[in-house]
Amino acid sequence: MEITSFEQFELNRQLLNAVAELGYTVPTPIQQKTIPLSLGNHDVLGIAQTGTGKTAAYLLPILMKVKYAQGKNPRALILAPTRELVMQINQAVSELGKYTDLRHLALYGGLGPKTQIETLRNGVDIIVATPGRFMDLYRSGEIVTKEIRTMVLDEADKMMDMGFMPQIRSILEIIPTKRQNLLFSATFGGRVERLSSEFLEAPIKVEVTPQASTADMVSQVIYEAPNFRTKINMLDYLMRQEDFQRVIIFARTKGTADNIYKFLSRKVIEPEKIRVIHANKGQNTRINAMDAFKEGNIQVLVSTDVAARGIDVAEVSHVINFDLPLIYEDYVHRIGRTGRANRTGEAITFLTKAEEYHVQKIERIIKATIPRQPLPAGVVVAETPFEEEQAMLREIDEQRRKEDPTFLGAFHEKKITNMAPGRERDKAQAKLSGAKKPSPSGPGTRSGSFSRKSGGSVSTKSGGGKRSGSRGGRR
Ligand code: ADP
Numbered sequence: 309m310e311i312t313s314f315e316q317f318e319l320n321r322q323l324l325n326a327v328a329e330l331g332y333t334v335p336t337p338i339q340q341k342t343i344p345l346s347l348g349n350h351d352v353l354g355i356a357q358t359g360t361g362k363t364a365a366y367l368l369p370i371l372m373k374v375k376y377a378q379g380k381n382p383r384a385l386i387l388a389p390t391r392e393l394v395m396q397i398n399q400a401v402s403e404l405g406k407y408t409d410l411r412h413l414a415l416y417g418g419l420g421p422k423t424q425i426e427t428l429r430n431g432v433d434i435i436v437a438t439p440g441r442f443m444d445l446y447r448s449g450e451i452v453t454k455e456i457r458t459m460v461l462d463e464a465d466k467m468m469d470m471g472f473m474p475q476i477r478s479i480l481e482i483i484p485t486k487r488q489n490l491l492f493s494a495t496f497g498g499r500v501e502r503l504s505s506e507f508l509e510a511p512i513k514v515e516v517t518p519q520a521s522t523a524d525m526v527s528q529v530i531y532e533a534p535n536f537r538t539k540i541n542m543l544d545y546l547m548r549q550e551d552f553q554r555v556i557i558f559a560r561t562k563g564t565a566d567n568i569y570k571f572l573s574r575k576v577i578e579p580e581k582i583r584v585i586h587a588n589k590g591q592n593t594r595i596n597a598m599d600a601f602k603e604g605n606i607q608v609l610v611s612t613d614v615a616a617r618g619i620d621v622a623e624v625s626h627v628i629n630f631d632l633p634l635i636y637e638d639y640v641h642r643i644g645r646t647g648r649a650n651r652t653g654e655a656i657t658f659l660t661k662a663e664e665y666h667v668q669k670i671e672r673i674i675k676a677t678i679p680r681q682p683l684p685a686g687v688v689v690a691e692t693p694f695e696e697e698q699a700m701l702r703e704i705d706e707q708r709r710k711e712d713p714t715f716l717g718a719f720h721e722k723k724i725t726n727m728a729p730g731r732e733r734d735k736a737q738a739k740l741s742g743a744k745k746p747s748p749s750g751p752g753t754r755s756g757s758f759s760r761k762s763g764g765s766v767s768t769k770s771g772g773g774k775r776s777g778s779r780g781g782r783r
């Protein structure tokens with residue numbers, strides 16, 4: 309049966325009214341395919357491109373089943389990787405559950421647990437949480453898990469990477485084994501699928517398009533830029549174009565994000581029109597920046613990959629990858645911040661020669677070649693400073709060694725291989741962008757960044773502000 313309206317699902321009037329009020333008329337393909345399965349209590353692995361309504365796909369069946377406020381203990385648990393995303397999902401629960409009396413709560417770190425504990429004690433039906441804060445509150449005896457009947461992993465592959473899997477395993481140990489599991493993401497490779505078979509029971513996999521397909525509505529382009537300075541010049545040029553109305557600029561490290569912010573806010577964008585967020589920014593700063601961006605009060609958001617996953621802001625006109633993400637799948641997620649809910653968007657990537665290696669890997673994942681264009685005539689191509697050139701050559705050597713462990717390369721002397729090229733790069737950039745000092749904790753931590761093959765069983769320290777935020781358990 310073809311589903312052309314929400315009325316065809318077995319949802320109650322309260323939910324249908326909320327859906328109509330949100331302006332949803334036709335269910336998206338992932339909603340059409342997974343809502344009936346979830347209502348039928350199956351374990352579901354839902355894969356669909358960014359911006360295609362996965363949130364409502366898993367929330368509507370949950371809201372239908374949990375139905376109304378009852379008792380004190382949560383009956384559904386939704387886990388997501390970042391605080392911003394947890395808040396956004398909790399907001400979606402408010403909107404879709406508007407005509408129900410369901411009590412729901414967002415649990416995330418970065419602020420004291422007092423209010424969260426109070427709300428828990430008053431009784432809650434649905435919890436949306438980051439794994440770290442959920443476990444903390446469970447351990448302090450604030451959460452009774454025995455009535456949880458549904459668990460969702462949003463951004464499921466991210467939730468099962470090395471940074472999170474240990475915490476997910478702990479959570480799986482404390483919630484009832486007899487439950488429904490719903491896993492959703494735009495990317496879900498073979499490795500995570502094998503991992504998920506550990507705890508899914510005969511899941512039904514729904515793949516709207518092959519995993520890691522980039523959103524149809526996003527056009528992509530690469531500009532080759534030989535160095536940091538040229539990337540900055542290109543940014544300067546682009547940001548003066550008229551149609552760059554609501555832009556997210558992604559950077560790999562906190563240091564680079566800060567440097568981009570400093571440059572743009574000093575010379576190109578009015579300071580009140582631009583914000584920067586990353587794992588070292590305080591929770592309130594992060595919330596305020598996201599809110600201002602969502603409301604359209606700021607033009608540019610500079611971010612590390614903390615904002616790569618899930619964040620839904622309407623009318624993001626452009627995503628700029630100042631550099632490529634460490635986790636290749638995050639390319640799909642980064643550019644998926646634009647072109648959402650049937651709108652179009654543009655994704656622009658800057659590329660140095662040291663990044664060619666990464667772009668090839670990304671193109672393999674997305675099964676497409678990203679078109680390239682020459683730098684616009686108005687962009688000044690800067691000379692590459694000696695230090696930066698050396699850092700890039702070292703990176704290229706390292707990449708070759710990864711492919712061929714016997715390769716020695718030009719920089720095989722011990723003292724050099726021990727250096728962290730990311731840190732060198734951040735230092736060089738700080739000088740160029742006019743920053744006084746590189747951010748003390750803005751390391752381009754690269755150790756093991758690409759060695760994800762080692763599987764999810766590696767236990768890593770959770771949290772700690774040390775990592776560039778893309779793998780830490782607490783973001
Ligand atoms: P995903 O998780 O797949 O990246 P989201 O769940 O964040 O996407 O949804 C993207 C946007 O689409 C949201 O703004 C959401 O409100 C909107 N949306 C969801 N379902 C529909 C629908 N059926 N019709 C129109 N818009 C929808």
Ligand code: MG
Nearest residue numbers: 362363462618
């Ligand atoms: Mg989502």
